[in-house]
Amino acid sequence: MDFLNAFVALSNFVLIPAIAYGSQLALGALGVTLIYGILRFSNFAHGDTMAFGTMATVLITWWFQSMGISFGPLPTALLALPFGIAVCAALVLLTDRGIYRFYRRVKAKPIILVMASLGVMFIMNGLVRFIIGPDDQRFADGARFIVTAGEFKKMTGLSEGLALKSTQAITLVTAIVVVAALFWFLNKTRTGKSMRAYSDNEDLALLSGINPERVVMVTWLIVAGLATIAGVLYGLDKSFKPFTYFQLLLPIFASAIVGGLGNPLGAIAGGFVIAFSEVMVTYAWKKVAGYILPEAWAPDGLVQLMSTDYKFAVSFAILLIVLLFKPTGLFKGKSV
Template sequence: MEIMNALALLSNYLVVPALAYGSQLALGALGVTLVYGILRFSNFAHGELMAFGTMAVILMTWFLQAQGISFGALPTELLALPVGILATVVLALGTDRVVYRFHRSKKSQPVIFLIASLAVMFFYSGLTRFIIGTADRNMGDDGARFIFTAREFKEWSGLDEGIALRTTQGITVVVTLVCVVALFWFLNRTRAGKSMRAYSDNEDLALLSGVNPERVVLIAWILAAALATVAGTMYGLDKTFKPFIYLQLLLPIFASAIVGGLGSPVGAVAGGFVIAFSEITVTFAYKRVLTYIMPGDNVPDGLVQLLSTEYKFAVSFVILVVVLLVRPTGIFKGQSV
């Protein structure tokens, strides 16, 4: 029983949050990796693109709520998601038209693209703050809060420790699963998807095969913008929307993409979960878990926390550095950086 309580405690505070966080990182990293695979540069504006997409979803949600429209037990944000995606796609394609296409026609070095994306990042962040401000915005304030609560779990299982599953966490995992399956189906089964993989693999040969580069780039931006909006909205639903957070998210997202192997979609998903679980296991306080499983009445003195939560971004940094030193192509052999 003690061990079951310890497991329940771990699930509630470690596994469930890490699954949700890992899903959000995976969605973000997929967008980064797609842009890297097709346009061959690290898009630093991706975090702010997520912020913009989330903002669009919030604005649409407010509009829907003002009209008295809701989505039953689910948060209204899910209804607003398609509109948010559309707005973000328009922004991404507009940016490509104004900024990146010029550099493509000049065949600029990847580092030029990267610096341009930095400028785009500042532009996006200004745009988002200009429209919605810098304050916290609560998301997911309608619909059911929990799929099951800690108390319901306790009554059902008879344990002292409960596991709660918030609606937003459940939605995050399910939506990620749907997105990933759909994306992999697209990349592996459709003509357009295969042409994207071919272009990413060997640009010259893809051109010889008659793949239209502008079309491939167009699809890449549409997918990246859609994934960014979904990732941002899921993160906002799970926690809260604050424009600044999305800038901070850029590091774990890039760490995920690089750890998995830049350019490899499977790697992005795996990397997302590796980073999420590492961050949370390293910053988790194990005191109560140990209290359950240590024999007798021994109770650890401290919190038994390896790193305080303020340092969670350091974890992504450390993993990133180790991967770049030991295996620069990442777990799934993407392109080396």
């Protein structure tokens, strides 16, 4: 039995990847949940908003790289990120003006807004494929690792290595900064408070003189920022492919619903619940089990509950369980 090596193997293959992935999902789910709270519909275009923002960032990153601008050991994409957010915000505000505002005015049913978001999804998806193409794009540069597996082994003398990719650390730090800023904004500033008031009770908020159009605009700006950051972090960590971003819609929605739609804290918790379950269910536990169990009990197979091809099934199964037993989510959400 060798708990230290088991723990290192667990951290390397499960904990660290799941924390990075969970942060990306949480940022995505925060965007979905904010739209749900303020505009009261499920935004199906969110995955493609992420793809669009990421695409803008990737293009600007390439431009910077061609001019020889770099960010030292950090990826150039972080420098390009603010510009990417600006481009994404412009597009998102445009879609709100051109499409969603009309349905708000006529007080359309939420399902009509969902449908309109489907149309927006089409258009954004088409734009992204039109501009950058449907293929995989890598845009990460700078240092690849903070600690490589070999260095870690040399440092500690353990037989298991622990690799920490710089993108994973960047993801976690950025996510913490962004979430802290968002909660400060929602809880301490006047605009943030008016957003929460509008989300809690629309009529009462209107009565106390809150301008709904301004609340909606600020929401879209925040959502564009969150979506672009989540998309860029995911792209840095893995790679950028438009179709993958469309598929991310399912785990993101699962995170938001598991946490309770409309509840920002729930979105973060949901993101980590989904990420950890996905990674743990699809991880082959043979190595970890080999360290913990006595030699005679060591497993022959991979001890993998499900092949990685079914990772979407995991988020879906959790979604169904939550819908069956606790439709409002782990934290109290708005919807039933």
